[in-house]
Amino acid sequence: MTRLSQYFLPTEKEAPADAEALSHRMMVRAGLIRQVGSGLWSWLPAGWRVHQRISTIVREEMDAIGGQEMLMPVIQPAELWKRSGRYPIEELFKLEDRRGAELVLAMTSEEVVTTHVAQVVRSYRDLPLILYHIQVKARDEPRPRAGVLRTREFMMKDSYSFDRDPEGLQRSYERHIEAYDRIFERTGLRWYRVAGDVGMMGGTGAHEYMAPCAAGENEVALAPGYAANVEVASAQAQAVALPAALEAPAEVHTPGATTIAAVAGQLGLPAGALLKAFPVEVEGRGLVMVVLRGDHRVNELKLGAALRAPWRAASAEEISERIGPPGFIGPVGAELAVLLDDGVAEGGYVVGANRPDMHLQGVQPGRDFRYERVDVRSVEAGDLVGGQPITIEPAIEVANIFQLGTRYSAVTGASYLDEQGAEQPIWMGCYGIGMARIAAAAVEQFADEHGISWPAAIAPFQVHLVALGKPESAERTLADTVYATLCDGGVEVLYDDREAGAGEKFADAELLGAPLRLTVGRKALESGEIEVQLRRGREAQAGVAPADVLARVAELCRVAP
RNA sequence: CGGGGAGUGGCGCAGUCUGGUAGCGCACCCGGCUGGGGGCCGGGCGGUCGCAGGUUCAAAUCCUGUCUCCCCGACCA
Numbered sequence: 001m002t003r004l005s006q007y008f009l010p011t012e013k014e015a016p017a018d019a020e021a022l023s024h025r026m027m028v029r030a031g032l033i034r035q036v037g038s039g040l041w042s043w044l045p046a047g048w049r050v051h052q053r054i055s056t057i058v059r060e061e062m063d064a065i066g067g068q069e070m071l072m073p074v075i076q077p078a079e080l081w082k083r084s085g086r087y088p089i090e091e092l093f094k095l096e097d098r099r100g101a102e103l104v105l106a107m108t109s110e111e112v113v114t115t116h117v118a119q120v121v122r123s124y125r126d127l128p129l130i131l132y133h134i135q136v137k138a139r140d141e142p143r144p145r146a147g148v149l150r151t152r153e154f155m156m157k158d159s160y161s162f163d164r165d166p167e168g169l170q171r172s173y174e175r176h177i178e179a180y181d182r183i184f185e186r187t188g189l190r191w192y193r194v195a196g197d198v199g200m201m202g203g204t205g206a207h208e209y210m211a212p213c214a215a216g217e218n219e220v221a222l223a224p225g226y227a228a229n230v231e232v233a234s235a236q237a238q239a240v241a242l243p244a245a246l247e248a249p250a251e252v253h254t255p256g257a258t259t260i261a262a263v264a265g266q267l268g269l270p271a272g273a274l275l276k277a278f279p280v281e282v283e284g285r286g287l288v289m290v291v292l293r294g295d296h297r298v299n300e301l302k303l304g305a306a307l308r309a310p311w312r313a314a315s316a317e318e319i320s321e322r323i324g325p326p327g328f329i330g331p332v333g334a335e336l337a338v339l340l341d342d343g344v345a346e347g348g349y350v351v352g353a354n355r356p357d358m359h360l361q362g363v364q365p366g367r368d369f370r371y372e373r374v375d376v377r378s379v380e381a382g383d384l385v386g387g388q389p390i391t392i393e394p395a396i397e398v399a400n401i402f403q404l405g406t407r408y409s410a411v412t413g414a415s416y417l418d419e420q421g422a423e424q425p426i427w428m429g430c431y432g433i434g435m436a437r438i439a440a441a442a443v444e445q446f447a448d449e450h451g452i453s454w455p456a457a458i459a460p461f462q463v464h465l466v467a468l469g470k471p472e473s474a475e476r477t478l479a480d481t482v483y484a485t486l487c488d489g490g491v492e493v494l495y496d497d498r499e500a501g502a503g504e505k506f507a508d509a510e511l512l513g514a515p516l517r518l519t520v521g522r523k524a525l526e527s528g529e530i531e532v533q534l535r536r537g538r539e540a541q542a543g544v545a546p547a548d549v550l551a552r553v554a555e556l557c558r559v560a561p
Numbered sequence: 562c563g564g565g566g567a568g569u570g571g572c573g574c575a576g577u578c579u580g581g582u583a584g585c586g587c588a589c590c591c592g593g594c595u596g597g598g599g600g601c602c603g604g605g606c607g608g609u610c611g612c613a614g615g616u617u618c619a620a621a622u623c624c625u626g627u628c629u630c631c632c633c634g635a636c637c638a
Contacts, residue, residue, distance in 0.1 A: 012571095012572060012573095012588090013572080013588085015572095015573095016572080016631090017567085017574085018567075018630070018631040018632075035630090037629085038629080038631085086638070091636090092638095107638080108638080110638095139637085141637070142562075142635080142636050142637075143632095143634090143637090145632085402638090466597095468596070468597060469597090470596060499596095500599085501596070502598055503597080503598035503600075504598080504599045504600095505598085505599090506597080506598050507598070521596090522597070
């Protein structure tokens with residue numbers, strides 16, 4: 001029962017001046033959210049309805065795979081986080097109580113949930129187990145941005161799976177994939193699941209759920225049958241026309257040419273005919289030289305994964321001392337290990353000669369320098385996967401799933417006794433979904449110049465009922481009747497019973513974006529039919545007699561996007 | 562953390578350079594008209610100009626400090 005004349009829905013004609021992202025502008029204008037501070041947002045009644053509908057879908061699908069909902073605190077003892085090694089994370093909010101005891105605001109709940117499981121689970125008979133909660137998360141983001149897309153406080157569903165062994169973890173992980181696929185199918189979003197970075201979580205597998213949209217902070221590489229975050233994507237490089245290798249490398253004078261562009265320009269060659277040397281200092285291994293095609297870029301995440309150790313770019317001093325003059329270094333004759341990127345094909349390349357103002361031409365990898373193959377470059381649009389060119393598009397990360405392994409169970413002593421009575425570590429997975437990002441992604445994907453256009457499954461209201469005509473008029477009386485019918489029929493309906501002009505009411509209806517708009521006015525009185533319009537595409541539908549309105553709405557809700 | 566920008570009624574802005582009665586549009590309140598795409602007329606309410614200090618006869622305006630917010634980048638377990 002929601003009458004707009006009484007409803008706290010502060011719509012605005014103009015968006016805040018400093019709002020850039022579409023979802024930020026639209027959600028504020030539509031009266032769904034209001035800012036409290038940087039990265040801190042209130043959800044107003046209509047916005048919270050959207051949020052709740054998303055939570056409900058998530059909850060239903062988590063329950064469907066046997067997840068058990070619980071609730072863990074936002075404020076947690078720092079001790080737990082020190083034990084897990086996550087206390088130094090800069091994004092972790094740290095605070096003290098009045099006695100000076102150290103506390104944190106949880107960004108996720110691995111520490112707490114693992115503690116409970118460690119205390120309770122004793123036997124292999126207690127596993128597997130999936131626990132989850134829908135709770136506030138706090139993260140001291142260096143830069144909150146774009147409305148509710150990146151905030152310092154937000155609601156997240158986080159679930160945790162506990163299994164006896166890696167095979168069990170794999171099964172729990174796959175169950176989550178099923179649940180998440182269904183969740184995103186139900187939300188009506190455009191989405192895809194991509195291979196993700198396992199990062200410092202150090203697990204054995206990770207996927208991210210991505211919703212493509214302009215405001216997205218991630219980039220996803222796509223090809224038929226392939227989708228991966230560019231952070232981890234691999235693809236076959238596009239071919240580049242190369243001069244043949246010379247019988248032996250030949251020196252060429254390249255005065256002042258310290259960049260790929262400068263060398264390519266002086267020699268009249270494409271950048272891809274050069275090799276780029278990127279010396280890095282690797283912990284426990286010392287200086288190594290990463291070599292890529294001149295037109296390729298190093299992907300630092302992939303490099304970190306390939307090196308399997310912390311690393312940093314070598315300093316200019318280290319380069320001068322150990323290799324040669326910066327800007328003119330290359331793998332030939334360098335006395336250090338060379339890691340050659342997969343993007344470098346057979347051919348004769350130009351490389352730095354390790355002497356000032358000199359390069360070498362006709363260099364052939366393998367013949368002229370020894371190397372170890374790695375895949376450390378960033379993929380680019382047009383690279384091939386399975387013979388098909390990839391495209392790269394921005395996307396919002398709306399969920400992620402990780403196979404954690406035994407990292408947290410080891411530090412909290414979460415173990416069980418197997419059939420032989422031997423103590424075994426519990427294998428864990430963790431799985432997150434952000435409700436706010438799903439809402440924002442839906443706005444980003446479907447809004448048009450008139451406003452939001454919600455997928456029916458997460459719309460704040462199914463029906464936006466607009467009453468036109470003077471108060472107390474016959475059309476108002478009819479609208480009241482229609483409203484009562486819809487409410488009695490269990491339809492989620494927002495009734496615009498305000499004393500306002502038609503234009504204002506239609507504009508607000510399109511801004512708020514309910515999938516279905518019903519209009520009761522003079523035309524309805526004359527024709528005996530209530531007008532029906534779908535928000536998506538603003539398509540007028542056949543009218544409906546007041547007596548049939550429930551059936552018609554039910555029918556349209558089934559076909560509405 | 563680096564770079565850029567902004568704080569003036571609820572929202573969007575002008576005024577600041579060149580110190581001198583704080584303004585405009587929208588919204589809001591009252592009255593009337595209109596009643597199918599943000600309509601019209603008339604009358605109103607509402608602002609210590611982010612905060613603190615300084616200069617001055619006088620500060621939204623000049624100076625110093627400080628807080629907050631936004632955008633780009635870095636970062637993003």
